[in-house]
Amino acid sequence: MATVLKAEARNMKDSPTALRHAGRIPAVYYGSKTKATSISLAGKDFEKVWRQVGETGVVILATPAGELPALIHDIDRDPVRETIRHADFYVFEEGQRIKLKVPIEFVGVAPAVKDLGGVLIKVLHELEVEAAPKDLPRSLIADISILVDFKSIVTAKEIAIPTGVVLITKPDEVVASVYEPKDEPVEEAPVDLSAIEVEKKGKEAKEGEEGVLDSDAKEAKGAPPAKGEKK
Known part of the structure; x- marks a missing residue:
């Protein structure tokens, strides 16, 4: 009632x-x-x-x-x-029949998720149906225990539809699947060779300047005093 x-x-x-x-x-x-x-x-x-x-x-x-x-x-x-x-x-x-979207309730455990480490993807959350108001279900059950590997899918036609209810959603529509995570290679940070080259050149230039200064100092120390200059 x-x-x-x-x-x-x-x-x-x-x-x-x-x-x-x-x-x-x-x-x-x-x-x-x-x-x-x-x-x-x-x-x-x-x-x-x-x-x-x-x-x-x-x-x-x-x-x-x-x-x-x-x-x-x-x-x-x-x-x-x-x-x-x-x-x-x-x-x-x-006597009127009504078209309505009914929510999907996911039940069970997917082996591809539990045993293989996959990720459950819920593609649809509702299915469109047609029925007399008294026959409309509160929800529709999708059993994901049939997802045994990464190729398995649950389609609309695999969901149990109660008596008196007609499925309007296309039967081959995917309701759920499992995604296989893939390990991405770790990329090393690129080395900036130009920066190293500049730094190297800068160091060589500095060492060259120091050599010039040392040479000038030695020459200044060993040079004879200018004419008229006392030692």
């Missing part, structure tokens, strides 16, 4: 901030044959229902206009507090 969620007509004079301060969440419901209508919900009640059914579970919106079967189509969270700030509901008709 679907969960019932009580909704009240929203007074558009009340700002979203004022509603949230009062413990309520502004929301809207709409459908292929239902016009968009603004409502408000008790925040705690909605949080509880959201944890139970997510985006694929059917809820009954108890509105002033009557009870409406719906899916929680979207939510908006505060980026800092992560509290729910707004919710959208999609109202469906009896």
Whole structure:
């Protein structure tokens, strides 16, 4: 039996901030044959229902206009507090089939990761399916234990699809694989030969200057005094 969620007509004079301060969440419901209508919900009640059914579970919106079967189509969270700030509901008709993206739940241990040191790559996180609202699964299970080596992959067709649900995502789409890390060679820092050559030339030049100075000093010491100069 679907969960019932009580909704009240929203007074558009009340700002979203004022509603949230009062413990309520502004929301809207709409459908292929239902016009968009603004409502408000008790925040705690909605949080509880959201944890139970997510985006694929059917809820009954108890509105002033009557009870409406719906899916929680979207939510908006505060980026800092992560509290729910707004919710959208999609109202469906009896007998209607719905296309929806269902989250993938990865289970098991991949031998290529555990034994071979590979890195698990989750290529897809959702699969698109079509089903009657009552048949929509909360999630789809991907068993990664079949990833035995670096050539193994999990494709969409290898994920178990419940009865009454049709897979819309292409069957050969890769859902998960394993990456093989490769040891990169350590490159030695290049030696700047020009700098060594310049330094060498500088040293030779300095030694040459010192030799000239020593020679000049010796010549000055052994030279005879100039004419008229006393020793």
